Amino acid sequence: MTHALDVFGWFDNEYDDDGFRTCSVTGFDIHRSVENHVKLFGVTAVVFLLIGGIFATTVATTRWELIGFLEPGDYYKHLSMHAWSMLLFWIVFMEVAILYVGGPMVLGRKLPLPSLAKVGYVVMMAGVLTIYYAIWTASGNPVADNAPLLTAYVPLEVNPLFYAGAIVYIVGIVVAALPFFLTIWYEKRENGGTLPLVTFGAFVTGIIAVEALVGGLVAFAGALAYNFGLAEWFDAGVYRQWFWIIGHGTQQINLVAMITVWYLFTHVLAGAEVVSEKVSRTAFILYLFFINLGAAHHLMVDPGLSVGWRVWNTSYAFYGATFASLVHAFTIPAGLEAGRRKRGKGGGLFGWLTSAPWKNPMFSTSIFAIILFGFLGGITGVMMGQLQLNMSWHNTFATVGHFHSTVVLGTTVTFMGVVYFVIRTMFMREFVSSKLASFQPYLYCSAMAVTALMMMYLGILYGIPRRTAEVVRNIPRTDFSLIEAAPLFNVFGVFALLAITGGALFVLLAVGSLLFGDRIEPGGNGDLVADGGLEMATDPEDPVHAYEMRGTFVLCLFFLGVFVVAYALNWFLLTQLWSIGA
Numbered sequence: 001m002t003h004a005l006d007v008f009g010w011f012d013n014e015y016d017d018d019g020f021r022t023c024s025v026t027g028f029d030i031h032r033s034v035e036n037h038v039k040l041f042g043v044t045a046v047v048f049l050l051i052g053g054i055f056a057t058t059v060a061t062t063r064w065e066l067i068g069f070l071e072p073g074d075y076y077k078h079l080s081m082h083a084w085s086m087l088l089f090w091i092v093f094m095e096v097a098i099l100y101v102g103g104p105m106v107l108g109r110k111l112p113l114p115s116l117a118k119v120g121y122v123v124m125m126a127g128v129l130t131i132y133y134a135i136w137t138a139s140g141n142p143v144a145d146n147a148p149l150l151t152a153y154v155p156l157e158v159n160p161l162f163y164a165g166a167i168v169y170i171v172g173i174v175v176a177a178l179p180f181f182l183t184i185w186y187e188k189r190e191n192g193g194t195l196p197l198v199t200f201g202a203f204v205t206g207i208i209a210v211e212a213l214v215g216g217l218v219a220f221a222g223a224l225a226y227n228f229g230l231a232e233w234f235d236a237g238v239y240r241q242w243f244w245i246i247g248h249g250t251q252q253i254n255l256v257a258m259i260t261v262w263y264l265f266t267h268v269l270a271g272a273e274v275v276s277e278k279v280s281r282t283a284f285i286l287y288l289f290f291i292n293l294g295a296a297h298h299l300m301v302d303p304g305l306s307v308g309w310r311v312w313n314t315s316y317a318f319y320g321a322t323f324a325s326l327v328h329a330f331t332i333p334a335g336l337e338a339g340r341r342k343r344g345k346g347g348g349l350f351g352w353l354t355s356a357p358w359k360n361p362m363f364s365t366s367i368f369a370i371i372l373f374g375f376l377g378g379i380t381g382v383m384m385g386q387l388q389l390n391m392s393w394h395n396t397f398a399t400v401g402h403f404h405s406t407v408v409l410g411t412t413v414t415f416m417g418v419v420y421f422v423i424r425t426m427f428m429r430e431f432v433s434s435k436l437a438s439f440q441p442y443l444y445c446s447a448m449a450v451t452a453l454m455m456m457y458l459g460i461l462y463g464i465p466r467r468t469a470e471v472v473r474n475i476p477r478t479d480f481s482l483i484e485a486a487p488l489f490n491v492f493g494v495f496a497l498l499a500i501t502g503g504a505l506f507v508l509l510a511v512g513s514l515l516f517g518d519r520i521e522p523g524g525n526g527d528l529v530a531d532g533g534l535e536m537a538t539d540p541e542d543p544v545h546a547y548e549m550r551g552t553f554v555l556c557l558f559f560l561g562v563f564v565v566a567y568a569l570n571w572f573l574l575t576q577l578w579s580i581g582a
Contacts, residue, residue: 008515010043010427011036014522019110024523025425026268027534029108035426037117038097038105041176042422044121045093045415046510048128052085053503060500064493065472065486073140075469077147080135087150087250087407089128092173094415095205095257096120097422099180102202102260107195112182120176127169134162149467151247154223154239163224170216170246173209180206197274197281201260204284209253211292215245237304248295251403252321254411256287258373259328261414262366263335265421269363270356271343271530272336273544283327290320297385301394307387314385322382329374329559334552341547343532349551359438360528362424365417368445373410374559376452379566380405392574398459400466404452413445416506423510424525429517437509444502447495454492458485460573 015021019032058078061069070078104111111117138159139145148158184203187195195203219242225231226239263280266272274280296313299305337352346352357363380402383389393399420437423429431437458464462485464471472482472489 009519010039010514013426013428020108021522023425025525025528028105030105030426031108031110033111033114034100034104034109037111037114037121038100038422039426040121041093041097041100042419043514044125045090045097046419046507048085048089048093049412049503050507052082052090053500053507055079055082055085056503057497057500058082060493060496062469064489064496065470066490066493068470070469072469076149076467077135077138077140079467080138080147080149081132083150084131084135086412088169091250091254091407091411091415093124094418095209095253096173096176098257098261098418099177099202099206102198102205102264103180103183106199106202107183107187109183109187112179112186114179116178117176120172120174120178123172123175124169125172127165127167127172130161130165130168134159134165151243152223153243154226154234154236158223158227160224160227163220163227166220167217167224170213170220174213177206177209197277198260198264200281201256201263201284204287205253205256205260207288208249208256208291212246212249212253215242215249219243219246237302240299240302244295244298245292248298249292251406251411252287252291252294254407255291255325256284258369258411258414259332261418262328262332262370265362265366265417266332266336267339267530268534269360269366269528269530270336271339271345271532271534272332273339273342275331275334275338275544275549279327280331283324283331286320286324286327290317290324293317294321294381294385297390300387300390311387314387314390318382318385325378329370329378330552330556332370333555334549335544337549337552338544338547340531342542342544343530345531346547346551349554352551361437361441362417362421362528364438364441365413365420365445368441369410369413369417372413372445372449373406375562376449377402377405377410379563380456382563383567383570389570389574392460392570392577395466396459397464397466398456401452401455401457401459404448404455408448409445409452413441413448416441416444419506419510423513423517424520424528427514427517428520428522428524429513430520431509432512432516433509436505437513440502440505440509444499444506447498447502450495451492451499454488454495458488458492460570461485462488 013021013032013035015032020029021032022029055078058069059075059082061067062075062078100111100117103109135147138147140147142157144157146156146158148156148162152158152162180202184195184199187199194200219239222231222234222242223239226234263272263274267274293313296310296318300310300314336356337346340346340352340355345355347355356367358367380393380398384393384399384402393402420431423431459466462482464482464485472486
């Protein structure tokens with residue numbers, strides 16, 4: 001039944017008397033309260049992606065000094081708007097929606113206390129608007145009112161509204177996440193048993209989020225108190241340790257959330273099966289103990305921290321999380337290979353992969369994210385977390401290349417696939433152009449991959465700093481020139497604009513499909529269902545372990561080979577640093 005305010009017909013799905021409907025693709029029993037809130041948070045997230053993309057254009061055309069779009073005084077303000085829109089608004093609103101999918105939707109339950117979800121949404125939006133206001137109205141006076149970027153380190157003079165807005169935003173996230181945790185509590189109390197793997201992954205995501213958000217609350221509340229002269233002891237060292245619990249912790253939330261999506265999408269869309277529930281769950285549990293320790297690599301050059309502390313947190317402890325990621329890097333493609341071979345789609349070494357539904361943007365985004373996140377984001381992340389190698393990466397443009405490989409090529413690409421999936425299976429709309437929807441991930445991922453690589457090359461080979469608008473032709477108040485880096489910056493600029501074009505195409509497809517896409521009738525999404533249907537995965541007479549996974553084994557050996565070569569190359573480049581000035 002359509003609500004009078006639903007002018008676009010976005011909330012007009014038909015439900016039974018209890019408010020449920022059955023999804024023809026996933027088989028989930030979906031309650032109206034869950035679906036509507038997934039749509040609300042998802043649509044809002046796309047708006048922030050659009051805003052962040054606009055500022056990505058101004059930032060990229062400024063770093064590409066051939067254009068030099070912004071004056072240095074405006075650059076930081078635009079960079080701040082871009083960072084908050086992409087890292088904290090687009091992604092976090094999507095993650096709340098994913099929690100609702102992974103919890104009540106997968107479990108076939110109503111959303112407990114939906115009023116909390118609405119309150120959380122309103123509070124989050126209040127925080128967003130406050131942060132935007134504080135950033136956009138910053139005068140840029142270095143001793144009075146700086147644009148805060150993401151970090152806003154104490155004692156940087158920042159509008160107190162920024163810290164207040166950040167606190168409000170975090171509180172809103174906590175409130176919005178409460179219905180998810182209530183769902184898990186009700187499920188365990190009423191039914192007991194083991195949670196489905198996707199729900200378990202979402203639950204681990206939620207726990208890591210709580211850890212990160214606590215760090216953020218302490219950091220921003222302490223900075224606000226310092227700003228008012230109430231906590232002078234809350235200095236830069238204290239702030240940085242608390243801030244990076246959320247500053248890097250948000251990426252750990254992203255990591256676990258997108259891995260959860262990968263398990264779901266490869267199963268639903270391509271017939272993947274879980275090769276070992278125990279192994280996959282153990283890998284998720286390892287994240288709980290080790291993944292947030294990786295944030296210490298941001299503190300590698302900070303005074304007051306012992307070498308032993310840095311080595312333990314960024315090497316030995318962090319390797320626990322690295323091992324967990326390597327486990328998922330095997331189990332997800334292995335499950336895909338075994339599942340497709342089971343369906344008769346796995347001829348030869350890689351037939352299971354070449355026969356996959358690559359024209360389906362929901363599938364291609366997940367696979368591209370797995371590959372690009374692993375090869376570009378994962379490998380560089382481990383190297384940056386190593387005490388010696390970090391010295392050649394720290395605060396250079398290579399760092400920006402790394403987190404564009406993780407947050408963009410990993411999380412954003414995966415979440416684009418989630419948006420496509422929500423449009424087809426929840427909004428029940430056809431894409432306005434199926435061909436463009438199939439093409440968009442290829443354009444976006446290839447262009448962004450080259451962009452990220454150019455950032456890394458510029459940082460590692462030339463030491464280009466990460467937060468300065470002008471570096472190629474001059475570094476203010478010095479005679480030092482980096483003009484030799486100009487050709488790589490030209491490649492960076494071209495592909496950055498191509499990536500932005502790919503992002504704009506995604507927004508156009510999403511909004512256009514919601515407004516103008518043909519209505520899909522119940523049961524009309526048959527083209528999304530995996531070959532042979534999902535029932536094949538539950539056949540006890542045909543276990544997944546009966547099928548080969550040799551293609552995955554070869555791919556993993558190739559990945560490890562690239563890892564070793566990249567590691568050795570970075571050690572070699574580190575030795576070349578000492579020749580500077582000789």
